[in-house]
Amino acid sequence: MKKMTLTLVGLLALTASQFATAADYVLDTKGAHAFINFKASHLGYSWLTGRFNTFDGKFSYDAKNVGATQITVNIDATSIDSNHAERDKHLRSDDFLSTDKFPTAKFVSTKVTDKGEGKIEVKGDFTLHGVTKNITIDATKIGEGKDPWGGYRAGFAGTTTIDVADYDFKASWAGKIQLELLIEGIKQ
Amino acid sequence: MLKNTDVQFGLVSTYVHWLSAIMVFSLFAVGFWMVDLNYYSEWYKTAPYYHKAFGLTLFFITLFRICWKLINVSPKELGNNKLEHKLAKVAHLALYGLLLLIMFSGYLISTADGRGIELFSIVTIPSMGELFPNQEDLAGEIHEIAAYTIIAMVVLHIGAALKHHFVDKDATLKRMTKFK
Numbered sequence: 001m002k003k004m005t006l007t008l009v010g011l012l013a014l015t016a017s018q019f020a021t022a023a024d025y026v027l028d029t030k031g032a033h034a035f036i037n038f039k040a041s042h043l044g045y046s047w048l049t050g051r052f053n054t055f056d057g058k059f060s061y062d063a064k065n066v067g068a069t070q071i072t073v074n075i076d077a078t079s080i081d082s083n084h085a086e087r088d089k090h091l092r093s094d095d096f097l098s099t100d101k102f103p104t105a106k107f108v109s110t111k112v113t114d115k116g117e118g119k120i121e122v123k124g125d126f127t128l129h130g131v132t133k134n135i136t137i138d139a140t141k142i143g144e145g146k147d148p149w150g151g152y153r154a155g156f157a158g159t160t161t162i163d164v165a166d167y168d169f170k171a172s173w174a175g176k177i178q179l180e181l182l183i184e185g186i187k188q
Numbered sequence: 189m190l191k192n193t194d195v196q197f198g199l200v201s202t203y204v205h206w207l208s209a210i211m212v213f214s215l216f217a218v219g220f221w222m223v224d225l226n227y228y229s230e231w232y233k234t235a236p237y238y239h240k241a242f243g244l245t246l247f248f249i250t251l252f253r254i255c256w257k258l259i260n261v262s263p264k265e266l267g268n269n270k271l272e273h274k275l276a277k278v279a280h281l282a283l284y285g286l287l288l289l290i291m292f293s294g295y296l297i298s299t300a301d302g303r304g305i306e307l308f309s310i311v312t313i314p315s316m317g318e319l320f321p322n323q324e325d326l327a328g329e330i331h332e333i334a335a336y337t338i339i340a341m342v343v344l345h346i347g348a349a350l351k352h353h354f355v356d357k358d359a360t361l362k363r364m365t366k367f368k
Contacts, residue, residue, distance in 0.1 A: 078322075085300035085324040092325060172226040 022062035022069065025154055025185025029056050033155075033184040036075060040177045050082030052105075059109075059185055061154055063144070066114035071122060073181070075105040095171040102130045110134065122158060129167045135160050137181065152187035192260045196363050201260070204253045205364060209342075211246045212287070215239060216339055240298060241308045247291040254284065266358040279344060286338040293334060296327035 027034040036052045057073035078099040080091050092099040109124035122137040139158035147153050158181045164174060191198040197205070222235035265273045298305050299315035300323035306312050320326065352360035 083301070085303070086298060089297065089324040089328055172228065 022060040022065060023152075024060050024188045025058060026188055027055075027057040027059075027073070028153070028184045028186050029054075033153075035180070035182040036073070037180040037182070038177050039180065041175055048082065050080060050088075052076065052079050053081050054079035057107075057183070059183075061144075061185070063141075066120055067112055069109065069112040069120070069122075071107065071109040071112075071124065073107045073183075075107075077103055077105045077128070096169050096173075097129055102128075105129075107135075120156070120158075126160075126162070128162075129169060131167045133162070133166050135162060137179075139181075147186075153184055154187070155182075155184040157182050192262060194261060194264050195359075196263060196366065198260070199366075199368070200256060201253075202364055202366060204249060204256070208246065208249060208253065208287075211242060211249070212338065212342065215243055215246065216335055219335060237306065240294070240305050243291055243294050244305060244307050244313060246287075247295075250284075250287055250291070263363055266352070266360055267356060276348065279341060279348070283338065283341055283345065286334050286341060290331060290334045290338060293327040293331040297324050297331060300324040300327070 034055075034057070036055055037049060038051065039047050039049045042048045052075045054076035055073060057071065059069060059071040061069050077097045078092055080088055080097065080099075082088055082091065091097055094100075097105075104127075106127040107124050109122050111123040113121040113123075115121055118141040120139040120141060122139050123134060124137070125132050126135045137158040137160040139156050142155040142157055144154035145152070159178060161176050161178050163176050164171075189196070189198050190200050192201055218235055218239050222231065222239060225232050225235060265276065267273075295305065295313075296319065300318050302315045302317055304312040304314045349361050349364075352358050353362075
C-alpha cells in the first residue's frame with residue numbers, strides 16, 4: 001500500500017513537472033498528418049504546387065508560454081514531388097537542390113513570438129542546398145486536444161516565402177517560392 | 189540488291205546503318221545541348237519533345253534492323269585475324285546493346301510517373317508505370333553514361349573501319365557504302 005502511494009506521488013510529481021514545462025510533440029509523419037508544401041509561380045500566369053514527401057520533426061509547445069516554443073524539422077530533399085517525374089529529376093539535379101551533395105534540408109527555430117489570437121511568428125534558420133538563411137514563418141495555431149485514440153495532439157499552419165536567389169541554385173529559373181507547413185504533433 | 193550476301197551488305201542494311209548513324213549523332217548532340225538549355229529558351233520544351241520522338245523512331249528502326257540482321261546472312265569477316273574478328277563481334281554487340289539500353293533508359297525517365305511519350309503527334313507510347321524506386325534519377329544516370337559510352341564505341345567503330353580501309357586496304361568500308 002505504501003509502495004503504491006509512493007508511486008502515485010511520483011506520478012503526480014511527473015505530471016506536475018509536465019505542466020511546468022512545455023510538452024514535447026513529434027510530428028505525425030507516420031499517419032501523414034503533417035505536410036510541407038511549396039508553391040511557385042509559373043511564368044507569372046499560374047501556380048505550380050508540390051511537396052516534400054519525407055520529413056520528420058518535433059516541437060515543444062505550451063499554450064501558456066508560446067515564446068518558449070522550439071521547432072525542428074528535417075526534410076529529405078530527395079523526396080520533392082511536383083507530380084512530374086521529369087521535373088522532380090530536374091529539381092533534384094545540380095540545377096536546383098543538388099540532392100547528391102545536399103540530401104537534407106532543415107528548419108530550426110531561433111525565436112518564437114506570440115502575436116496573440118493564435119498568431120505566432122516563428123523565426124528560424126532554414127538550410128536548403130547547403131545555404132542557411134534566417135526566415136520568418138507566419139504561423140497560426142489551429143487547435144489542440146485529445147484525439148479519439150488516447151493521444152493528445154496540437155496542430156499549426158505556417159507560411160513563408162523564400163527567394164531562390166538566396167539559395168545559390170544554378171538554374172536559370174528565378175523567382176520566389178512559398179512554403180506552407182501544415183503540422184500536427186502528437187504529445188510524447 | 190536489297191538483301192545481304194556473303195561479300196556485301198544489301199541496300200536495306202546499308203541505308204538503315206547510315207540512317208542510324210546520323211540519328212545517333214544527332215540525338216547525342218541534341219541531348220548534350222538540351223539539358224543545359226535556359227528555362228526561358230524557345231527550345232526548352234521543343235528540343236526534348238523531338239529528342240524523345242526521334243529516339244522512339246530510332247528504337248523502332250533498331251528493332252527492324254535487328255530482325256533484318258537475324259533473317260539475313262552477314263558478309264563474312266575479311267582477313268585472317270581471329271582475335272580481331274572476335275573483338276569486332278563484341279564491339280558490334282556492344283553497340284546494339286548500348287543503343288537499346290539508351291533508348292530503354294530514356295523511355296524510363298519520361299514514363300516514371302505514368303505519363304506516356306508522344307511520338308510526334310501520331311501516337312502516345314504508354315508508360316509501364318514506375319518499375320523501381322527513383323526511376324527517373326537512376327534511368328537518367330544510365331542514359332547519360334550509356335550515351336557517352338556509345339559515342340566512345342562509335343569512335344572505336346569508325347577507327348576500326350578506317351584501319352580496314354587504309355591500313356589493311358580491304359573492302360570492309362566499301363561493303364557498307366554501296367548506296368544503289
